[in-house]
Amino acid sequence: MTDTFSFKVHATDGTARTGAISTPRGEIRTPAFMPVGTVATVKGIYPEQVRATGADILLGNTYHLMLRPSAERVAKLGGLHKFMRWERPILTDSGGFQVMSLSGLRKITEKGVTFRSHVDGALHEMTPERSIEIQGLLGADIQMQLDECVSLPCEEAEAERAMRLSLRWAERSKKAFELQPKGRALYGIVQGGAVPRLRIESARELAAMDFPGYSIGGLAVGEPQEVMLDMIETVEPHLPKEKPRYLMGVGTPDDMLEAVARGIDMFDCVMPTRSGRHALAFTRFGRINLKNARHAEDSRPLDEESDCPALRDYSRAYLHHLVRCEEMLGAMLISWANLHYYQDLMRGIRGAIAEGRFEDFRRETKEGWARGDIPRLA
Amino acid sequence: MTDTFSFKVHATDGTARTGAISTPRGEIRTPAFMPVGTVATVKGIYPEQVRATGADILLGNTYHLMLRPSAERVAKLGGLHKFMRWERPILTDSGGFQVMSLSGLRKITEKGVTFRSHVDGALHEMTPERSIEIQGLLGADIQMQLDECVSLPCEEAEAERAMRLSLRWAERSKKAFELQPKGRALYGIVQGGAVPRLRIESARELAAMDFPGYSIGGLAVGEPQEVMLDMIETVEPHLPKEKPRYLMGVGTPDDMLEAVARGIDMFDCVMPTRSGRHALAFTRFGRINLKNARHAEDSRPLDEESDCPALRDYSRAYLHHLVRCEEMLGAMLISWANLHYYQDLMRGIRGAIAEGRFEDFRRETKEGWARGDIPRLA
Numbered sequence: 004m005t006d007t008f009s010f011k012v013h014a015t016d017g018t019a020r021t022g023a024i025s026t027p028r029g030e031i032r033t034p035a036f037m038p039v040g041t042v043a044t045v046k047g048i049y050p051e052q053v054r055a056t057g058a059d060i061l062l063g064n065t066y067h068l069m070l071r072p073s074a075e076r077v078a079k080l081g082g083l084h085k086f087m088r089w090e091r092p093i094l095t096d097s098g099g100f101q102v103m104s105l106s107g108l109r110k111i112t113e114k115g116v117t118f119r120s121h122v123d124g125a126l127h128e129m130t131p132e133r134s135i136e137i138q139g140l141l142g143a144d145i146q147m148q149l150d151e152c153v154s155l156p157c158e159e160a161e162a163e164r165a166m167r168l169s170l171r172w173a174e175r176s177k178k179a180f181e182l183q184p185k186g187r188a189l190y191g192i193v194q195g196g197a198v199p200r201l202r203i204e205s206a207r208e209l210a211a212m213d214f215p216g217y218s219i220g221g222l223a224v225g226e227p228q229e230v231m232l233d234m235i236e237t238v239e240p241h242l243p244k245e246k247p248r249y250l251m252g253v254g255t256p257d258d259m260l261e262a263v264a265r266g267i268d269m270f271d272c273v274m275p276t277r278s279g280r281h282a283l284a285f286t287r288f289g290r291i292n293l294k295n296a297r298h299a300e301d302s303r304p305l306d307e308e309s310d311c312p313a314l315r316d317y318s319r320a321y322l323h324h325l326v327r328c329e330e331m332l333g334a335m336l337i338s339w340a341n342l343h344y345y346q347d348l349m350r351g352i353r354g355a356i357a358e359g360r361f362e363d364f365r366r367e368t369k370e371g372w373a374r375g376d377i378p379r380l381a
Numbered sequence: 382m383t384d385t386f387s388f389k390v391h392a393t394d395g396t397a398r399t400g401a402i403s404t405p406r407g408e409i410r411t412p413a414f415m416p417v418g419t420v421a422t423v424k425g426i427y428p429e430q431v432r433a434t435g436a437d438i439l440l441g442n443t444y445h446l447m448l449r450p451s452a453e454r455v456a457k458l459g460g461l462h463k464f465m466r467w468e469r470p471i472l473t474d475s476g477g478f479q480v481m482s483l484s485g486l487r488k489i490t491e492k493g494v495t496f497r498s499h500v501d502g503a504l505h506e507m508t509p510e511r512s513i514e515i516q517g518l519l520g521a522d523i524q525m526q527l528d529e530c531v532s533l534p535c536e537e538a539e540a541e542r543a544m545r546l547s548l549r550w551a552e553r554s555k556k557a558f559e560l561q562p563k564g565r566a567l568y569g570i571v572q573g574g575a576v577p578r579l580r581i582e583s584a585r586e587l588a589a590m591d592f593p594g595y596s597i598g599g600l601a602v603g604e605p606q607e608v609m610l611d612m613i614e615t616v617e618p619h620l621p622k623e624k625p626r627y628l629m630g631v632g633t634p635d636d637m638l639e640a641v642a643r644g645i646d647m648f649d650c651v652m653p654t655r656s657g658r659h660a661l662a663f664t665r666f667g668r669i670n671l672k673n674a675r676h677a678e679d680s681r682p683l684d685e686e687s688d689c690p691a692l693r694d695y696s697r698a699y700l701h702h703l704v705r706c707e708e709m710l711g712a713m714l715i716s717w718a719n720l721h722y723y724q725d726l727m728r729g730i731r732g733a734i735a736e737g738r739f740e741d742f743r744r745e746t747k748e749g750w751a752r753g754d755i756p757r758l759a
Contacts, residue, residue: 047709072702320458324450331425
């Protein structure tokens with residue numbers, strides 16, 4: 004254990020790296036996938052199970068938590084870790100992204116954003132200072148500056164305006180963060196739409212501010228994967244090598260493999276649990292849609308060699324049946340299986356980088372997905 | 382282990398009894414509460430957890446399973462136990478009750494019931510023979526005769542007609558059941574509405590047919606608890622003491638205490654899981670409605686002395702928050718807590734009867750409920 008936040012790269016393989024972030028609440032092995040615990044729960048799974056899949060850190064959504072149950076109430080109850088029974092590190096976003104995507108009647112000024120809650124229509128104000136205050140009340144180990152995230156495609160002038168505003172908010176967030184206890188970290192967020200010069204300017208300016216970690220925001224917002232990967236390649240040389248890089252809101256297993264190849268250390272995404280509630284399983288044989296009638300009499304599990312009960316012990320026929328009947332257990336099992344597979348993939352990635360065989364791992368993993376589902380035995 | 386079905390009363394205390402049913406798939410300690418696994422899943426909980434609460438046997442619903450995934454498909458996949466990963470005993474109802482309550486366009490004749498599925502409107506026929514065939518294909522350890530269950534209140538002539546029809550169907554069910562493997566049991570079902578002479582006639586006629594167990598049906602269908610308890614008292618002296626008695630679809634913790642006092646050995650009810658999905662917890666302090674705002678900042682668990690994680694480890698504030706956000710984990714935890722409390726109550730009942738202190742146990746348990754929620758510590 005440590006009382007400070009630090010990051011160490013243990014091995015590199017090309018641009019890919021593996022290492023560990025140390026925090027007072029435990030170590031985060033990188034590359035890391037962070038399950039999303041939106042409103043203080045990873046949907047449909049007990050916290051002990053999330054940990055058992057291999058997750059070192061969870062993500063909590065500031066926007067959701069400030070509305071329900073509120074940061075002040077979480078603080079009164081001892082902080083987010085205690086509230087949701089997750090004693091390991093938690094990262095919170097700034098709330099900015101979801102203010103833009105979920106709330107009504109947004110108004111952005113230099114000072115911050117005013118918006119109406121999607122839950123009850125109440126008016127709220129979010130400033131860089133208030134976002135950091137909320138994240139502090141939640142007790143987040145890794146916090147994000149408030150930023151403005153534009154949707155893609157976007158006019159260059161608009162992307163530039165939002166990026167510059169985000170830089171000014173980065174400064175204010177950093178200052179506000181000084182009030183917080185030692186051992187926590189604040190990340191700056193690279194913006195700039197799909198415009199290389201803006202992305203580079205953003206990365207350089209943030210690097211000059213010397214954050215303990217850097218996020219790449221404003222990607223995975225509907226653009227082609229190629230655009231996303233181009234932007235990562237553009238930004239990466241301008242981020243300090245000794246600091247962790249977090250690609251926000253990404254992604255599919257393939258997105259993560261490709262982003263790791265380009266130097267990314269951290270990911271978060273609702274995909275494993277959201278897909279789990281929609282009958283889509285991610286496996287080493289690719290995606291398996293359990294709604295499909297072809298599974299109705301298939302007695303095989305999703306992956307008989309897995310050590311996750313959800314993948315190993317329940318037949319596809321049973322999962323198909325649960326999905327068809329809209330039973331909670333179907334969503335519970337497929338979400339669990341997906342969270343496990345995501346962590347399995349990260350374990351594989353970390354091991355491969357450590358052993359200098361990341362390229363082989365990437366190729367073999369993709370071959371597995373492309374080969375598809377294992378053939379049904381006669 | 383045994384290859385036959387048998388029942389042994391180990392101790393009595395007044396009319397209350399405790400004992401065990403032996404089956405090839407394991408022992409069922411009585412009085413027993415059977416969680417309801419409607420469509421091959423106890424809603425919102427993994428099968429291993431159900432077992433860990435202390436359940437020796439589950440109930441499956443013939444009506445639901447015949448529609449989805451169908452008895453033939455379950456049989457093809459190796460039977461209901463394997464399908465839903467529950468290797469211990471399973472009891473199935475006959476399907477009759479849910480045909481009456483859920484399906485459309487029912488028509489009852491001497492031969493059986495024709496009805497339309499509530500899922501897709503398809504026409505089905507259910508006869509005593511078909512019900513037993515389905516329960517056999519599912520592989521149920523304890524099966525129910527097809528009966529006609531009238532709703533209460535009911536005209537005496539109508540209750541008499543349905544009771545007599547149920548007796549004729551009992552004969553046909555018994556004959557159909559002869560085709561099944563040894564070690565399984567078929568129960569006859571006592572009907573007769575709220576009319577003592579009809580209930581007595583039904584019990585006597587069924588006793589003369591010598592079933593391995595007897596169910597009391599047509600109660601807990603909306604009548605006052607007093608009527609239900611009167612009918613149990615009316616019927617009990619006419620049921621063979623050496624056979625298990627199952628009160629179908631019951632009930633609240635209080636219903637079960639009172640029915641055990643009147644000689645009942647087995648219960649099933651959706652209440653623990655249905656209430657769990659509606660934020661209502663059953664505890665030794667009575668019912669706790671977690672929707673109530675008074676729990677919003679209450680850091681205490683539901684029952685800190687419980688050995689069930691759902692009761693012991695999660696704060697009321699957190700459960701309230703999950704319920705308010707309609708999060709799956711709220712339904713999962715409260716259903717789990719309720720199933721655990723129901724089994725805790727049965728453990729307490731069995732122990733008390735064995736030690737000849739059932740009356741004390743009944744009084745103390747009711748005092749606990751009446752005393753209500755433990756006071757909040759300052």
